Amino acid sequence: QQQVRQSPQSLTVWEGETAILNCSYEDSTFDYFPWYHQFPGESPALLIAIRPVSNKKEDGRFTIFFNKREKKFSLHIADSQPGDSATYFCAASGAGNTGKLIFGLGTTLQVQP
Amino acid sequence: GALVYQYPRRTICKSGTSMRMECQAVGFQATSVAWYRQSPQKTFELIALSTVNSAIKYEQNFTQEKFPISHPNLSFSSMTVLNAYLEDRGLYLCGARDWGEETLYFGSGTRLTVL
Numbered sequence: 464q465q466q467v468r469q470s471p472q473s474l475t476v477w478e479g480e481t482a483i484l485n486c487s488y489e490d491s492t493f494d495y496f497p498w499y500h501q502f503p504g505e506s507p508a509l510l511i512a513i514r515p516v517s518n519k520k521e522d523g524r525f526t527i528f529f530n531k532r533e534k535k536f537s538l539h540i541a542d543s544q545p546g547d548s549a550t551y552f553c554a555a556s557g558a559g560n561t562g563k564l565i566f567g568l569g570t571t572l573q574v575q576p
Numbered sequence: 577g578a579l580v581y582q583y584p585r586r587t588i589c590k591s592g593t594s595m596r597m598e599c600q601a602v603g604f605q606a607t608s609v610a611w612y613r614q615s616p617q618k619t620f621e622l623i624a625l626s627t628v629n630s631a632i633k634y635e636q637n638f639t640q641e642k643f644p645i646s647h648p649n650l651s652f653s654s655m656t657v658l659n660a661y662l663e664d665r666g667l668y669l670c671g672a673r674d675w676g677e678e679t680l681y682f683g684s685g686t687r688l689t690v691l
């Protein structure tokens with residue numbers, strides 16, 4: 464059973480639009496929710512992360528919206544640029560700082576110029 | 577800054593042989609190291625989680641006998657793929673974090689090809 468579900472599998476937007484990537488999770492003990500992005504041939508890199516004490520986290524053009532009640536969180540990429548084209552992975556981990564991150568299956572984002 | 581060096585970047589081995597990959601943490605203490613395999617379909621499978629001074633915890637479908645891991649200190653970890661076969665192909669990633677820190681820093685990955 465996939466503990467972290469991610470959608471859509473792929474997404475294409477035009478340059479300047481807002482891309483919205485969605486994730487949901489099962490385990491209510493999860494308390495850390497990062498988003499990683501991965502460019503072809505490279506390893507994943509942390510983009511932005513949130514904890515349930517907040518329902519929103521912004522970093523430049525990237526915003527996480529978090530809904531604890533529905534166990535959902537999303538990544539909004541405002542003013543999408545062609546350089547944002549990559550695969551985005553949401554993840555979740557539980558209490559205890561064990562480093563055990565559970566990843567979603569990824570969303571491949573293509574930003575068309 | 578925090579960095580994780582992983583090597584080799586790519587390796588090719590014959591079916592039935594073994595290969596070892598290593599990770600070196602720089603700029604922070606790698607209290608926990610998680611080893612993942614990313615399949616060609618891009619899904620991440622957690623192989624095992626190693627915490628210094630604790631037993632290494634393997635996930636279902638992965639065993640110490642197949643993927644022995646060493647985590648002898650706060651800057652180094654290694655994993656060996658024993659008797660590699662086609663189904664072991666993929667990108668192997670180590671991710672390390674310090675105790676009390678949230679961010680998992682990934683190495684550059686080791687891409688394993690099995691002939």
